[in-house]
Amino acid sequence: MHERLSFYIKRNSVIHHLNPLTKLTLVLALILIAFTSPWYWTPHLLVLIAIIPLSFLGKVAPEFFKTALRLILPAAGFLFLMQAFFQPVGETVIFKFYFLDMTQESLMFAFRNATRVIVMVSAFTFLLLTTHPSELMSDLTRRGLPGQFAYVIISTLQILPQMQAKAQTIISAQRSRGLDTESSFIRRMGSLTPLIGPLVFGSLAEVEERAIAIEARGFTSKKVKTSLHEIPDPSSDKLIRWVLIILVIISIALKLWLS
Amino acid sequence: MKIQIDNLRFTYPTGLEALRGISLTIEAGEQVAIVGQNGAGKTTLVRHFNGLLQPTVGSVLIGDWDTKKYPVAKLASRVGYVFQNPDEQLFSKDVGTEIRFGPRNLGYSKEKIDGLVKRALALTELSDKTETNPYDLSPTWRKMVALASVIAMDTPIVIFDEPTTGQDAPSITRIAHVIAELRREGKTVITITHDIDFCAENFERVIALSEGQVLLDGAAIDVFGQDEILAQTYVEPPQLTRLGKRLGLKETVRNQEEFLNALKR
Structure with a gap:
C-alpha cells in the first residue's frame, strides 16, 4: 500500500x-x-x-x-x-x-x-x-548535493502516496459512521470537514515525527556519513x-x- | 442481528487474493474474536460487514440486507465499526460534538441522540470530558472517544479493530467493560485482536484466519486447545492455557478462574 x-x-x-x-x-x-x-x-x-x-x-x-x-x-x-x-x-x-x-x-x-x-x-x-x-x-548527496535538497525531493515522493492511503482510511472510517459521501454535491461539500480535519492534523504530526526521527540519526551533522548501500x-x-x-x-x- | 457470509472471496485491485472462500454465520448477540497472523485477511473480512469492501465472489448478508445492495452510509445503521487508529476519525472541537456525529448521520431524533450520547459517555467514562478537544486527550482516551462515537450509533453489530493495541491496563479494563455491557444489551460484538489474553478473557467464540481462509472456528476453549493448528497462523494460546498444558491439566483452561479450579482437582 x-x-x-x-x-x-x-x-x-x-x-x-x-x-x-x-x-x-x-x-x-x-x-x-x-x-x-x-x-x-x-x-x-x-x-x-x-x-x-x-x-x-x-x-x-x-x-x-x-x-x-x-x-x-x-x-x-x-x-x-x-x-x-x-x-x-x-x-x-x-x-x-x-x-x-x-x-x-x-x-x-x-x-x-x-x-x-x-x-x-x-x-x-x-x-x-x-x-x-x-x-x-x-x-548525488555523496557527491556533495546538500542533504536538505535530497530530503525535500525524496520525502515528497514518499509522503504523497502515504497521504493518499491515509485519506482513503479516513474516508472509510467516516463512511462507517454514516457519513454520506456518495450523494449530491452539496451534501458532499458538507462532509469535507470530517475528512480534512484528521488528514491535516495527522500529516502535520507525521512531519514533526519524521523531522525528529531523522535528526535523531544525525541528519544535520556536518561529519561525513557512511552509507549502507554502496553505489x-x-x-x-x-x-x-x-x-x-x-x-x-x-x-x-x-x-x-x-x- | 445475524450475519451470514457465503463463500466469500475477495481480490484486491493489485491482484492479491485476500479472502479465499469464507463461509460463516454469526448469530445475533454473539461475542466473536478474530485472530490470525498479519495479512491473514482479518481486516479485509470485517470491512465486508459494513460494505466498505464488496465481495468479488459470494455474498454477505447483514440481517436481511445484502451488503452489495446498500451503501456504506446506510449499512452504518446496522454495523458500527471502530477503526484501529482514533486519529483517523476524530475531527470535532470537543468530545460531545464528536460523539453526536454518528447518531446524527443516522437521522435519530434529538431526544434519542441525547440519550445515546449520554450512555456512550458513561460507558467509556468520558462524562467529565465532553467539553475537551479530543486532541488534548492522551492517545488512550482518544481511543475511548472513538469507541464512544461508534457505540452512540446504537447499532446491533459493533466491530472493533484491535481495540487494545497500545492501551494501558486501566484502558483495557474499560474496553472489556464496554464489551460486557454491549453483550448484556444483546448486541453482536466482533473484535480483531492480537491480544490473546484479552481474547480469552472476553470472548466465547474464536475464529482463526490463515491466508484468507478459516483455520479454526469454535468455542474459545476448543480453539485454544489446538495449539499445533493455531501455530500455523502464528497464534499462541493464552499464557495460562499453555501453563495448564505444561502442568498436564486434563482440560484446556482459558483464565485464572478455570486454571485455579483445574489445579484444585
Missing part, C-alpha cells in the same frame, strides 16, 4: 547497473545536444537512434512507449499545432484555417521544437524508469560521462562556429 510515487521499474539490465550520475549525465547531454545542435534533424535522430534503443537496452520499452503515448505525444502534439499556426515566419503558405496560416517554415520550426520537447521529456522518463529516486539522490561507480562509467561531456561541447562549439 505504501508504494513510493515513482516510475521506477526494477529490472536487471545494463542501464539499471549504470551509476545514477552517468544516467543523469546521459539525459542532460541528450537534451543539450537536441537543443544546441545546428543540424535540423538532430533531435529526430536522437529519438530514433538513442532514446528508443536505450529503452530497449534498459528492458523498459513497453512502459516507455506507454508513458510516451499517454503523456509525451499529446503534449508535444499540442505544442506542434500551436507553433505551426502561430509562428509568424515564412511565406510559403500550405494550409489556411480562417485567419490562421500554416507556412512551410513554421511547420518545420514547430516540428523541430516539438521533437526537442519529446527528447527532453522522454529522456527524463527513461531516467525515471531505470533509476530509483533514492538511489539517484543518495549518489558502484566503475571507471567505465567515468569514461562514458567524459565522452558525453565532449559530445555536448562539440555540439555547442559547432553551433557557435556556424552561426
Whole structure:
C-alpha cells in the first residue's frame, strides 16, 4: 500500500547497473545536444537512434512507449499545432484555417521544437524508469548535493502516496459512521470537514515525527556519513560521462562556429 | 442481528487474493474474536460487514440486507465499526460534538441522540470530558472517544479493530467493560485482536484466519486447545492455557478462574 510515487521499474539490465550520475549525465547531454545542435534533424535522430534503443537496452520499452503515448505525444502534439499556426515566419503558405496560416517554415520550426520537447521529456522518463529516486539522490548527496535538497525531493515522493492511503482510511472510517459521501454535491461539500480535519492534523504530526526521527540519526551533522548501500561507480562509467561531456561541447562549439 | 457470509472471496485491485472462500454465520448477540497472523485477511473480512469492501465472489448478508445492495452510509445503521487508529476519525472541537456525529448521520431524533450520547459517555467514562478537544486527550482516551462515537450509533453489530493495541491496563479494563455491557444489551460484538489474553478473557467464540481462509472456528476453549493448528497462523494460546498444558491439566483452561479450579482437582 505504501508504494513510493515513482516510475521506477526494477529490472536487471545494463542501464539499471549504470551509476545514477552517468544516467543523469546521459539525459542532460541528450537534451543539450537536441537543443544546441545546428543540424535540423538532430533531435529526430536522437529519438530514433538513442532514446528508443536505450529503452530497449534498459528492458523498459513497453512502459516507455506507454508513458510516451499517454503523456509525451499529446503534449508535444499540442505544442506542434500551436507553433505551426502561430509562428509568424515564412511565406510559403500550405494550409489556411480562417485567419490562421500554416507556412512551410513554421511547420518545420514547430516540428523541430516539438521533437526537442519529446527528447527532453522522454529522456527524463527513461531516467525515471531505470533509476530509483533514492538511489539517484543518495549518489548525488555523496557527491556533495546538500542533504536538505535530497530530503525535500525524496520525502515528497514518499509522503504523497502515504497521504493518499491515509485519506482513503479516513474516508472509510467516516463512511462507517454514516457519513454520506456518495450523494449530491452539496451534501458532499458538507462532509469535507470530517475528512480534512484528521488528514491535516495527522500529516502535520507525521512531519514533526519524521523531522525528529531523522535528526535523531544525525541528519544535520556536518561529519561525513557512511552509507549502507554502496553505489558502484566503475571507471567505465567515468569514461562514458567524459565522452558525453565532449559530445555536448562539440555540439555547442559547432553551433557557435556556424552561426 | 445475524450475519451470514457465503463463500466469500475477495481480490484486491493489485491482484492479491485476500479472502479465499469464507463461509460463516454469526448469530445475533454473539461475542466473536478474530485472530490470525498479519495479512491473514482479518481486516479485509470485517470491512465486508459494513460494505466498505464488496465481495468479488459470494455474498454477505447483514440481517436481511445484502451488503452489495446498500451503501456504506446506510449499512452504518446496522454495523458500527471502530477503526484501529482514533486519529483517523476524530475531527470535532470537543468530545460531545464528536460523539453526536454518528447518531446524527443516522437521522435519530434529538431526544434519542441525547440519550445515546449520554450512555456512550458513561460507558467509556468520558462524562467529565465532553467539553475537551479530543486532541488534548492522551492517545488512550482518544481511543475511548472513538469507541464512544461508534457505540452512540446504537447499532446491533459493533466491530472493533484491535481495540487494545497500545492501551494501558486501566484502558483495557474499560474496553472489556464496554464489551460486557454491549453483550448484556444483546448486541453482536466482533473484535480483531492480537491480544490473546484479552481474547480469552472476553470472548466465547474464536475464529482463526490463515491466508484468507478459516483455520479454526469454535468455542474459545476448543480453539485454544489446538495449539499445533493455531501455530500455523502464528497464534499462541493464552499464557495460562499453555501453563495448564505444561502442568498436564486434563482440560484446556482459558483464565485464572478455570486454571485455579483445574489445579484444585
